[in-house]
Amino acid sequence: MSExxxxxxxxxxxxxxxxxxxxxNPELKxxxxxxxxxxxxxxxxxxxxxxxxxxxxxxxxxxxxxYPRGERELLGPFHKFQPGDTMEWFADRGVELxxxxxxxxxxxxxxxxxxxxCLLDMAAAANIxxxxxxxxxxxxxxxxxxWSISTTRGEELTADKLMVAPGSSKAMLDQLKKxxxxxxxxxxSLFTFNIKDPRIKGLSGISLPNATIQVAASDLEASxxxxxxxxxxxxxxxxxxxxxxxxxxxxxxYRFPILVNWIGKExxxxxxxxxxxxxxxGKKRIGNHSHYGVPLRLxxxxxxxxxxKPTATWGDLSGKQVxxxxxxxxxxxxxxxxxSTFKEEFVTAGGVDLKDVDFKxxxxxxxxxxxxxxxxLDIDGITGGFNFQAAWTGGWLAGNAMAGYPID
Numbered sequence: 001m002s003e004x005x006x007x008x009x010x011x012x013x014x015x016x017x018x019x020x021x022x023x024x025n026p027e028l029k030x031x032x033x034x035x036x037x038x039x040x041x042x043x044x045x046x047x048x049x050x051x052x053x054x055x056x057x058x059x060x061x062x063x064x065x066x067y068p069r070g071e072r073e074l075l076g077p078f079h080k081f082q083p084g085d086t087m088e089w090f091a092d093r094g095v096e097l098x099x100x101x102x103x104x105x106x107x108x109x110x111x112x113x114x115x116x117x118c119l120l121d122m123a124a125a126a127n128i129x130x131x132x133x134x135x136x137x138x139x140x141x142x143x144x145x146x147w148s149i150s151t152t153r154g155e156e157l158t159a160d161k162l163m164v165a166p167g168s169s170k171a172m173l174d175q176l177k178k179x180x181x182x183x184x185x186x187x188x189s190l191f192t193f194n195i196k197d198p199r200i201k202g203l204s205g206i207s208l209p210n211a212t213i214q215v216a217a218s219d220l221e222a223s224x225x226x227x228x229x230x231x232x233x234x235x236x237x238x239x240x241x242x243x244x245x246x247x248x249x250x251x252x253x254y255r256f257p258i259l260v261n262w263i264g265k266e267x268x269x270x271x272x273x274x275x276x277x278x279x280x281x282g283k284k285r286i287g288n289h290s291h292y293g294v295p296l297r298l299x300x301x302x303x304x305x306x307x308x309k310p311t312a313t314w315g316d317l318s319g320k321q322v323x324x325x326x327x328x329x330x331x332x333x334x335x336x337x338x339x340s341t342f343k344e345e346f347v348t349a350g351g352v353d354l355k356d357v358d359f360k361x362x363x364x365x366x367x368x369x370x371x372x373x374x375x376x377l378d379i380d381g382i383t384g385g386f387n388f389q390a391a392w393t394g395g396w397l398a399g400n401a402m403a404g405y406p407i408d
Contacts, residue, residue, distance in 0.1 A: 010034030020399025
């Protein structure tokens with residue numbers, strides 16, 4: 001009788017593991033249990049519906065640095081399966097991918113359905129049993145090392161090997177804790193900042209390409225594009241900051257001041273430029289022309305934020321006003337009063353303690369015949385396709401190991 005492999009979770013990691021397992025050993029019976037009505041939900045909404053498959057970073061060491069939690073542990077796995085392997089995997093199955101200017105990787109169709117359909121087709125071709133609306137109430141290991149799994153359908157399934165890949169499910173984490181695993185409490189990661197400030201009111205949609213954000217009285221800092229939104233601030237710089245500061249910002253209850261350098265230039269350099277402008281362009285009205293490529297509407301808001309009338313000329317400014325304007329561009333202070341989920345892409349820090357996992361095959365060090373992948377682990381990456389790459393890598397290695405063909 002063939003072995004039965006059961007995978008809890010019909011997301012990216014679960015599907016990838018199931019396909020890797022079934023393709024490596026077609027004699028196995030592989031079942032995916034998904035509590036939701038549909039599978040691959042995050043794949044479908046990722047990248048605004050385009051699916052940011054991975055990131056074109058092909059050096060495992062550099063790739064690992066994009067993970068606030070899991071950098072050291074993922075280094076070995078990335079030497080076995082990295083973005084280049086992911087791209088080749090999809091290409092071999094008829095999915096053409098493209099690398100965009102910021103190195104994010106998308107299907108050329110710009111449709112997440114291309115990726116989801118590929119995974120569904122491969123699962124069907126491998127005779128994987130995908131059960132929707134079939135959650136797991138509990139699972140326990142029997143004396144012979146096999147698993148007994150109770151589903152919300154009232155079924156009792158048995159499995160020779162079990163993989164847990166349901167995302168950051170509290171219920172599943174509680175089950176794993178009962179088995180002896182250490183669980184790191186989960187907190188949100190990859191979120192935007194809620195800010196109510198007259199200086200950015202009505203400026204939604206304006207972006208700056210090279211901003212630097214720092215949490216006041218903290219070492220937390222991130223740089224990159226910054227976007228003003230209806231609710232405050234977003235963009236890669238904010239999302240990176242939220243990822244690296246996930247725990248600290250949670251401890252602050254998402255209420256803290258930030259310093260915004262809109263243009264990525266030091267305060268002293270901006271001050272020197274403005275003092276020179278005052279000497280050379282004394283008759284020019286300040287509000288008519290922006291500097292450093294700042295959009296004019298935002299520039300005028302900064303001018304007013306510095307206590308300067310837009311109709312004033314550079315020659316009208318006092319030394320104090322010049323300093324105030326320079327500070328608005330390179331060190332303006334905003335108060336964050338909360339967070340918002342980034343485009344429905346909910347990512348968490350926390351999960352199964354990484355000390356309890358063998359990263360050669362993503363197997364449990366505590367319980368035999370138990371595997372993990374995806375967000376159930378205390379691993380998360382910054383925005384840009386890194387979280388999916390961790391899911392593909394973990395799924396690939398675990399899937400092959402469950403099939404009896406671990407990747408050396």
